[in-house]
Each structure stands twice: as C-alpha cells, then as structure tokens.
Amino acid sequence: MKSSSKRGFLYLFNNEIMSNISYYTEEGLKSLREELRQLKDIERPKASQAIGEARDKGDLSENAEYDAAKEAQGLLELRISKMEETLSNARLVDESQLDTSKALVLSTVKLKNQTNGMEMKYTLVAESEADLKTGKISVTSPIGKGLLGKEVGDVAEISVPNGTLKFDVLEITRE
Numbered sequence: 001m002k003s004s005s006k007r008g009f010l011y012l013f014n015n016e017i018m019s020n021i022s023y024y025t026e027e028g029l030k031s032l033r034e035e036l037r038q039l040k041d042i043e044r045p046k047a048s049q050a051i052g053e054a055r056d057k058g059d060l061s062e063n064a065e066y067d068a069a070k071e072a073q074g075l076l077e078l079r080i081s082k083m084e085e086t087l088s089n090a091r092l093v094d095e096s097q098l099d100t101s102k103a104l105v106l107s108t109v110k111l112k113n114q115t116n117g118m119e120m121k122y123t124l125v126a127e128s129e130a131d132l133k134t135g136k137i138s139v140t141s142p143i144g145k146g147l148l149g150k151e152v153g154d155v156a157e158i159s160v161p162n163g164t165l166k167f168d169v170l171e172i173t174r175e
Contacts, residue, residue, distance in 0.1 A: 009105065010053055011091045018033065020128060021089050021090075021091055022086065022089055022090050022091070022128065022130065023090075023091050023092075023093045023105045023106075023126050023139075024091070024092060024093065024126050024128075025092075025093060025125070025126075025129065026091050026092060028116060028125070028126060028128065029090055029092055030148045031148060032083070032086065032087060032090065032128060033087065035083065035107070036080065036084065036087060038074065038117075039079060039080050039083065040080060043078070043154055044055055044076060044077075047069065047072055047073040047076050048071075048073070048150070050069040050072070050163065051066065051069040051070060051073060051097055052159045053069075054066035054068075054069045058148040067081065076133050085113050086128065090126075093105055099126055099154070100172070100173075101172065101175060102149055102150065102151055102172070103147040103149065103150045103151075103172055104148065104149075105124050105125065105126065105139050106125065106126065107122065107123070107124050107147075107172050107175060108121060108122070108123045108124075108135075108172070108173045108174065109121070109122055109123075109124065109147055109150075109169060109171070109172050110169075110170040110171035110173075111156070111167040111168065111169060111170060112167060112168040113156075113165065113166075113167055114155070114166040114167065114168060115165070115166070119170070120135075121135055122135055122136070122143065122144075122147070123135055123137070123175065124134045124136075124137060124138075124139050124144050124147060124148070125137070125138065125139070125141075126138065126139065127140050127141075140161055142158055142159060145158075146158035146159075146167075147167075147169070150169045150172075151169065151172070152169055152171060152172055153168075154168075154169045155167065155168055155169070156169060
C-alpha cells in the first residue's frame with residue numbers, strides 16, 4: 001500500500017470515528033447481527049405476550065403489571081432501534097488494507113508505562129467488541145484514541161482523569 005493511501009485511510013478512519021461509523025471484525029459483526037435477531041425474534045414476541053397477559057387481568061388504569069410490561073417493551077424497542085443504527089453504521093474491517101506499521105483498529109500494541117516500567121498488550125477494537133479482561137480496548141477509549149496512528153518507538157501521551165500517562169510503543173502486530 002502506498003504511503004499516501006495509508007495516510008488517506010487513517011484520515012478516513014479517524015473522521016469516521018467522529019461520525020458514528022464503527023469498524024468490526026467479521027466475528028464482531030456476526031455477533032451483533034445475532035443479538036439483534038434474538039431481540040426481534042424472541043424478546044419482542046415475549047414482550048407483546050406479557051402485555052397481552054397483563055391487559056387480560058382487568059382495569060388498565062390500576063394495573064401495575066401492564067405498566068411494567070409496556071415500559072419493558074419500550075426499553076426493548078429502544079435497544080433494538082439503537083442496535084439497528086449501530087449496524088447501519090458498521091463497517092467490516094479489511095485487514096489487507098491496514099498499514100501494519102501503525103496502531104489502527106485490530107492492531108495489537110505492546111506498551112511500556114514510562115512511570116512504572118510495566119508492560120501491557122492491548123488489541124484495538126470497535127467499542128462494542130471491547131473487553132478489558134481479554135485485552136481488547138475500544139478505539140474510542142482514551143488509551144485507544146491515544147494509540148491510533150502511533151508507530152513502534154513513538155511515545156503515546158494519554159490524558160486520563162488523573163493526569164497524563166506516557167507509554168512507549170514497543171511493538172505493533174496483527175493477530
């Protein structure tokens with residue numbers, strides 16, 4: 001990939017982060033679609049059934065069960081709507097087009113904290129795929145934002161509530 005093409009992708013990627021575009025792995029996108037299918041095909045009919053059962057119990061003006069079922073349905077519909085919006089803004093990452101010399105989405109970055117010398121490894125992923133337990137952090141998190149575009153040898157200065165942390169970028173890989 002040409003250097004100007006790489007810069008263009010990084011520019012496009014950074015601008016799309018600001019416009020609600022999210023990048024997903026094939027696995028992450030599949031998981032998101034499956035969760036939406038579950039909500040629509042299983043949870044939505046359950047919510048409708050609960051409303052019907054509560055309605056059958058009499059006076060709706062004093063029926064707390066009916067009110068709770070309607071509120072649960074509203075929350076479910078909001079969740080479905082947000083998930084549909086997320087999917088409409090989702091983009092599958094083409095790893096073959098990513099610059100392997102820079103920290104981008106799906107990069108695994110090995111860092112060294114300049115203050116305490118502690119080394120850590122993070123994989124940069126979309127917000128919905130983030131899982132700190134497995135070392136996956138969102139590209140929209142403070143650390144994720146601070147690492148985007150960095151190369152091996154760079155120092156990433158990351159603003160956190162307690163001040164600024166400085167990390168040496170030791171290694172960037174794609175796993």
